[in-house]
Amino acid sequence: MALPVIPRGEMPPDETLAFHKHVCPPDFGGPNPDPLNPDLILSRNLLISIDLLLPENARVPMWIIEDPDDPVNGRVFPSKTIRIPRGALVNALVGCEGGTHTIHWHGIEPTPMNDGVGKHSFEVDGNFVYQFQPREAGTYFYHCHKNTVLHFEMGLYGLLIIDPDVPGAPFTDGGPGFCAAFSPATNHVIPYDVEAFWVADEIDSRWHTLGHDDFMQECDPENPVDPANFTQDGFLNDFRPDIFVVTGIPRRVNNPSPFSAADDPLFGPLVAPALQAGQTLLARILNAGYTIQQFTLGIDAEVIAMDGHALGVPPFQQYSSPFRLPAGTPFRLTTAMRHDLIITPASPGIFPVTIEYFHSVSGRRLFTARTAITVI
Incomplete structure (x- = not known):
């Protein structure tokens, strides 16, 4: 019919x-x-x-x-x-x-x-x-x-x-502070000692030669959908990243060196955090690029929030709940997705964190970023 x-x-x-x-x-x-x-x-x-x-x-x-x-x-x-x-x-x-x-x-x-x-x-x-x-x-x-x-x-x-x-909010980047999480006994607010920012991004160098309005549809109020108003030579549908970034720290595709706290005085400690055994790490993760990003941690974590919403916290998230993420379990984020993770290491060690970047169309792995959580 x-x-x-x-x-x-x-x-x-x-x-x-x-x-x-x-x-x-x-x-x-x-x-x-x-x-x-x-x-x-x-x-x-x-x-x-x-x-x-x-x-x-x-x-x-x-x-x-x-x-x-x-x-x-x-x-x-x-x-x-x-x-x-x-x-x-x-x-x-x-x-x-x-x-x-x-x-x-x-x-x-x-x-x-x-x-x-x-x-x-x-x-x-x-x-x-x-x-x-x-x-x-x-x-x-x-x-x-x-x-x-x-x-x-x-x-x-x-x-x-x-x-x-x-009291104390807004907090300083890097911690300590408090965040929203399912915890009825504390009014759904919990403390953390150290904070990490894993903002993963990619750069296509060709795009960075363009100007403010490049490849935009021409504005014609009398006939906005006229085919003549659409660009015919644009390449914003063709994303070929050659530089990969974690919270402002870049690597070319052929540079496999790990991301460390020494890379940048401002962002380095947020990318490669250090804390003491028994302390709590809050990791805020954002896919700020156009690839599919796969994150894998070498330590147990708990996912407490997604896309700004604390899981399990009423009234908006009462039908969800936080969940455990065992060490070595990969998870994927697409553009603009965010996860908040709580990590409480019981013993010292260096725990790897990898971010793999996959092309959103072909699925091909383009780059692997490596950093670590250091527990002393």
Whole structure:
């Protein structure tokens, strides 16, 4: 039985702009139209160009989202981590250069006006004050949603961590602190001593020669779906990574050397953490690339959260539960997925961590990154 065809009918003139928004998002800037008194104010600027230094002293051009209030670590890749206590009302002052941009607070789900998805609202022209209030503690991230496939690859993203609303929050990267996890006796908040960030990414050097609007569909409000408006020479459907990254530390495809704390004074200790036997390690993992990534730990762990949601914690996750991940058990994450793991080693040792990168179409393994958890 054939499905009936329901004609769309004539579009009323007053709906045309909304219908075309997916192709031609409007520009907007200035203060938030519905301002409230914030608990926390932060600033971010994009697009800022930096070079990522490779071990052989070569450089790869990157774009990052700058924290203009931090003259020391405000220009880093990945972009500086944002930490916010759960329930805090946030005003994010965002400035844009080199064209329109957005910041999407991935997983936070504020109102469409504050969510930073241009085709559902607008793209920021000049500056805008985003406003949101996170309701669940966990691991999220923020990124530009203009020409998303390219801008995300170029480095316009950073971790967004929502800490529990307990004394001391927001916590310092690396620990100690508290996180959300199933624990009825402690109101679903548990402590950790050390924190790891495993933000796995890849770089296709060809893409890093492109500009802000390259290979975008041309905006024609009168006929947005005209075939002539679509690029015919783009290659953003052809991803061939030749550099692999773990939390800002790069390796070329032919460089098998392990990732260590000595690689970078800022990110190294977060990639190769060290702790004492009996202490608790919280590992926050994000697939920030376009490959399928397989993680394997040489030590038992417990998965306590996925995609920013603490497993088993009511009311939103009451039908899930944390689960044990025995040593040597691989698990895979696709683009934008996050896992939070708790690891409590009972004895000293060096426990390997591997991240394997698989091509999302062919399934071919492209690279294996190796780091370790050191327990003293």
